[in-house]
Amino acid sequence: MDPAEIKRLIEEGLPGSTVEVRDTTGGGDHFEALVVSSSFEGKGLVERHQAVYQALGDAMRVRVHALALKTLTPEQHQR
Amino acid sequence: MANTIEQIQSTIANNKIVIFMKGSRNFPMCGFSAATVQIFEELGASFETVDVLADEDLRQAIKTYSSWPTIPQVYMNGKFLGGCDIVRELHESGELQSLVDQLGDRAHS
Numbered sequence: 001m002d003p004a005e006i007k008r009l010i011e012e013g014l015p016g017s018t019v020e021v022r023d024t025t026g027g028g029d030h031f032e033a034l035v036v037s038s039s040f041e042g043k044g045l046v047e048r049h050q051a052v053y054q055a056l057g058d059a060m061r062v063r064v065h066a067l068a069l070k071t072l073t074p075e076q077h078q079r
Numbered sequence: 080m081a082n083t084i085e086q087i088q089s090t091i092a093n094n095k096i097v098i099f100m101k102g103s104r105n106f107p108m109c110g111f112s113a114a115t116v117q118i119f120e121e122l123g124a125s126f127e128t129v130d131v132l133a134d135e136d137l138r139q140a141i142k143t144y145s146s147w148p149t150i151p152q153v154y155m156n157g158k159f160l161g162g163c164d165i166v167r168e169l170h171e172s173g174e175l176q177s178l179v180d181q182l183g184d185r186a187h188s
């Protein structure tokens with residue numbers, strides 16, 4: 001998988017979010033993603049990450065071995 | 080599958096901290112599992128580990144159980160805490176230390 005596809009899936013699943021994705025090993029299955037979305041407001045880390053995993057759906061079960069996530073609200077991202 | 084879920088539930092209920100990981104505490108088979116174990120060792124917490132590589136049913140059942148697609152998975156006081164990146168984030172903020180202290184579960188002081 002490539003970072004652009006992951007970015008597209010997350011942005012589709014979390015409308016209005018800003019997403020940056022990096023392949024951390026170059027192998028196409030270990031990624032790091034920063035996701036900024038107002039939908040994270042009032043949600044704990046587990047819920048935020050689950051929302052991202054939801055957006056990725058099957059890709060997460062099959063093609064992504066590892067995805068390190070940073071999930072922030074727009075306000076947290078400005079800090 | 081049913082008794083696998085029961086096995087998971089009882090392991091989670093009977094241990095204040097349990098890490099479902101790849102490999103064992105002394106022989107972690109994945110960097111994220113190793114990092115997670117190391118953080119809890121640094122905090123001096125006593126915790127149980129379960130090697131999901133030893134049981135394929137368990138490896139899949141745990142992902143459905145917590146609707147969390149990756150390993151490791153950490154459970155504290157019977158509740159899902161998160162995977163490696165959440166444990167790291169809680170550790171960096173110092174919150175993990177207070178969670179462990181609240182459990183009164185210091186393996187050694």
